[in-house]
Amino acid sequence: xxxxxxxxxxxxxxxxxxxxxxxxxxxxxAYSGDTVRLEPVVxxxxxxxxxxxxxxxxxxxxxxxxxDVLLTADPDAIAYAATRSDLTSVPSGWNRAYGxxxxxxxxxxxxxxxxxxxxxxxxATGAVRVDARPASAxxxxxxxxxxxxxxxxxGIAAAARPHxxxxxxxxxxxxxxxxxxxxxxxxxxxxxxxxxxxxxxxDSLRAEGVDPGDVARExxxxxxxxxxxxxxxxxxxxxxxxxxxxxxxxxIPLIQTxxxxxxxxxxxxxxxxxxxxxxxxxxxxxx
Amino acid sequence: xxxxxxxxxxxxxxxxxxVRREMDQRLTTQDERxxxxxxxxxxxxxAHRGASIGxxxxxxxxxLSDDNRFRLAVxxxxxxxxGYVLDLAGREMRLTGLSMLQIEDASGRIxxxxxxxxxxxRLEPDLPPLLASxxxxxxxxxxTPDGPVLVLARVDSVxxxxxxxxxxxxxxxxxxxxxxxxxxxxxxIALSLPGDGVVATAAMPADSHAVVVSRTNVPYIAAGAGSAxxxxxxxxxxxxSTAALDALRRSVDIWFIAAMAVTATIVLAASTWLAARVSRxxxxxxxxxxxxxxxxxxxxxxxGRDDEIGALSRLLGAMTRRLRASAARERDAERRxxxxxxxxxxxxxxxxxxxxxxxVLRHLAQVERDEPARLAAVFAERRPTLDAxxxxxxxxxxxxxxxxxxxxxxxxxANAIARTVAAGVSLPRSSALVLELAEDxxxxxxxxxxxxxxxxxxxxxxxxxxxxxxxxxxxxTVRADGGAQLIVSxxxxxxxxxxxxxAFDDFYTTKPGGTGLGLxxxxxxxxxxxxxxxxxxxxxxxxxxxxTFSPNDNQPGPLRPAEHR
Numbered sequence: 025x026x027x028x029x030x031x032x033x034x035x036x037x038x039x040x041x042x043x044x045x046x047x048x049x050x051x052x053x054a055y056s057g058d059t060v061r062l063e064p065v066v067x068x069x070x071x072x073x074x075x076x077x078x079x080x081x082x083x084x085x086x087x088x089x090x091x092d093v094l095l096t097a098d099p100d101a102i103a104y105a106a107t108r109s110d111l112t113s114v115p116s117g118w119n120r121a122y123g124x125x126x127x128x129x130x131x132x133x134x135x136x137x138x139x140x141x142x143x144x145x146x147x148a149t150g151a152v153r154v155d156a157r158p159a160s161a162x163x164x165x166x167x168x169x170x171x172x173x174x175x176x177x178x179g180i181a182a183a184a185r186p187h188x189x190x191x192x193x194x195x196x197x198x199x200x201x202x203x204x205x206x207x208x209x210x211x212x213x214x215x216x217x218x219x220x221x222x223x224x225x226x227d228s229l230r231a232e233g234v235d236p237g238d239v240a241r242e243x244x245x246x247x248x249x250x251x252x253x254x255x256x257x258x259x260x261x262x263x264x265x266x267x268x269x270x271x272x273x274x275x276i277p278l279i280q281t282x283x284x285x286x287x288x289x290x291x292x293x294x295x296x297x298x299x300x301x302x303x304x305x306x307x308x309x310x311x
Numbered sequence: 312x313x314x315x316x317x318x319x320x321x322x323x324x325x326x327x328x329x330v331r332r333e334m335d336q337r338l339t340t341q342d343e344r345x346x347x348x349x350x351x352x353x354x355x356x357x358a359h360r361g362a363s364i365g366x367x368x369x370x371x372x373x374x375l376s377d378d379n380r381f382r383l384a385v386x387x388x389x390x391x392x393x394g395y396v397l398d399l400a401g402r403e404m405r406l407t408g409l410s411m412l413q414i415e416d417a418s419g420r421i422x423x424x425x426x427x428x429x430x431x432x433r434l435e436p437d438l439p440p441l442l443a444s445x446x447x448x449x450x451x452x453x454x455t456p457d458g459p460v461l462v463l464a465r466v467d468s469v470x471x472x473x474x475x476x477x478x479x480x481x482x483x484x485x486x487x488x489x490x491x492x493x494x495x496x497x498x499x500i501a502l503s504l505p506g507d508g509v510v511a512t513a514a515m516p517a518d519s520h521a522v523v524v525s526r527t528n529v530p531y532i533a534a535g536a537g538s539a540x541x542x543x544x545x546x547x548x549x550x551x552s553t554a555a556l557d558a559l560r561r562s563v564d565i566w567f568i569a570a571m572a573v574t575a576t577i578v579l580a581a582s583t584w585l586a587a588r589v590s591r592x593x594x595x596x597x598x599x600x601x602x603x604x605x606x607x608x609x610x611x612x613x614x615g616r617d618d619e620i621g622a623l624s625r626l627l628g629a630m631t632r633r634l635r636a637s638a639a640r641e642r643d644a645e646r647r648x649x650x651x652x653x654x655x656x657x658x659x660x661x662x663x664x665x666x667x668x669x670x671v672l673r674h675l676a677q678v679e680r681d682e683p684a685r686l687a688a689v690f691a692e693r694r695p696t697l698d699a700x701x702x703x704x705x706x707x708x709x710x711x712x713x714x715x716x717x718x719x720x721x722x723x724x725a726n727a728i729a730r731t732v733a734a735g736v737s738l739p740r741s742s743a744l745v746l747e748l749a750e751d752x753x754x755x756x757x758x759x760x761x762x763x764x765x766x767x768x769x770x771x772x773x774x775x776x777x778x779x780x781x782x783x784x785x786x787x788t789v790r791a792d793g794g795a796q797l798i799v800s801x802x803x804x805x806x807x808x809x810x811x812x813x814a815f816d817d818f819y820t821t822k823p824g825g826t827g828l829g830l831x832x833x834x835x836x837x838x839x840x841x842x843x844x845x846x847x848x849x850x851x852x853x854x855x856x857x858x859t860f861s862p863n864d865n866q867p868g869p870l871r872p873a874e875h876r
Contacts, residue, residue: 099394128413135855149393150393150394150397150429150431151429153394153398198456199428199429200428201456202428202429202456205429205456206427206429206430206456208431209433210430210432210433210434214361230456230458231456231457232457264583272741295617
């Protein structure tokens, strides 16, 4: 078993945050910029893990450069790895959930489940370029929903722009927002299942990328009609959405996504198991 | 100087105006030609852009006909290729450099969209046939997640398995696109859509005056009511900024104005130099010449100049000297003539005075010879005649003696002399003598006796002018320009112009028994003292004679001509 494993992670800050919150048999040994070094709590219990955060476009270059393990959702990198006999890949757990944040009380929604499921299925199968599945529930996590003070009023403010905002650093969120905009052009009845404001926007509906910290705030403050938000799984759902105000807004679940663990076949099964344990439970993942 | 400036500047102004007009015409013509040529380039470039889009779509159609995965997906409905098809347009769009690309099936359903990946499954059946009817590139609004964008698009098609697929692709038309069409920095281009006004501009300076060079119609697929579309015409307007040309004109104007200013400055300097060298010396020479007369020939025409003005000045100086010599000779001749006249007059007067004496003496001699006893009686009888003749001769001698005074110049109190003269005046009946003496009269540099004689003669003349009809004789003194002025005036008969002209001649008199020497003596005495004599007179209104002494001036001065009031 090697003393350490180089692990490249593409644009997955949430994954790293999840690891650092529950390192299991590992502990944080060093942190510098985009590199994190994890070491086993018990000496000799496993290899040290050196995590490198890289952009998605550099994923295939990382594989060519001989990285031990690549954790990515980039379909091009996954397709490239499938063509290489020296590499093997396994899915990670469903580690991220995407939802539509709209203003108003969830109880006030009429919930045409069929239409929502149709949209969720389209999002999971065609809209996003990562491994995704429809999500009808926000989270199985039992974290309590914070009840913070509300400064906004119910309903859509008159000044709200007909925009669906998303984090400009999140390609999946951008794709989800774009698909919703496309549906606004051709299938308004489907959008009506999520929000009357979205359906009413119709042709004027736009997708707009904003800073990650402003995604939920734009909705809570009544500046836009909706936002695509993402939270890591497992997590505490709404509480993990920056700027979220449960008193005035709610999130409608859309999809869950996962990444794939691409490793060199020369790694021992023990090393892979150790790594899988370190980065989270992958038992939910399919092959 | 003004004439010199006009002569120097007028040709320059004419030349400047002509050159500017000619240059402006040529620049304008060249600019218009260049603008027309560049407008043609812009139109050709736009056509080239459309052709380039068509070429890229044709290449893409060829590639798709060979793409088995796309074929499987669209003809066999292979779900495994769905993701490939969805990403296909985006991938091909990047490869071909297009900024808009969508693949539609025969029903108009979007299978893949590069500019709006998640727009798949939307129906847009009317776009391909409208683009085909445009027979080239057309402007169309393409949807993106961020909103619609204007695209210069064309359409191509590919047939796979007996099914037709339309490829709609194009380039975004924005300010950058238009800027690349604008052929130069001073050109601007604007795109106007029917009903929307100007939707995009490029290189349009905000503060310039743009001139429209050309308008080109571009097919435009406009969205109508609902989803209906129609083919219309958009207008691509190429404008040219006249700012550069205007700036060039301003620059030329500034240079011309600068040239004018420099020329004007040079002309002014030259005029000033000429004035200093020519005009002013000539004016001064004229003033000096104007001061020249027979009584004042002491004007100095000396100069150090060696030019024409210097020569003229020297000529005038020489002429003045000749005049001075001539005047001296004339005065000498006059004096000689006067002496001759005087001698003849003396001869005549003495003879006249001696004649009665001679007659009385002959008579007495005859009485002594013939009647000695009556000699005493006759002598007593004839003695008044002898006495009268002797008195006459004595008077004559005194008068002649007054013709040659000797000056003893010293400061004199004019008022005191005036009072002395006034005390000795024997006024005619019904006449009055008035003294008007100013207290601030400065001392007069003169011979006191001469001054007294001047006043006595003037007062005597004034008294005689009363002609026994009564009147007033006034003796006055005033301070005049720092000097002193003695005035003797009367309310007598006055003089005519002819009388005045001869009043100062020797032996000219209008009075019975007068010698005609009074005013003649006054004139000489005044001239000897260097004072000025002035006479104001009018027949019936009296006469006013003034003698003016300059401050401490005892040099010979001009005898001011008598004036007739």
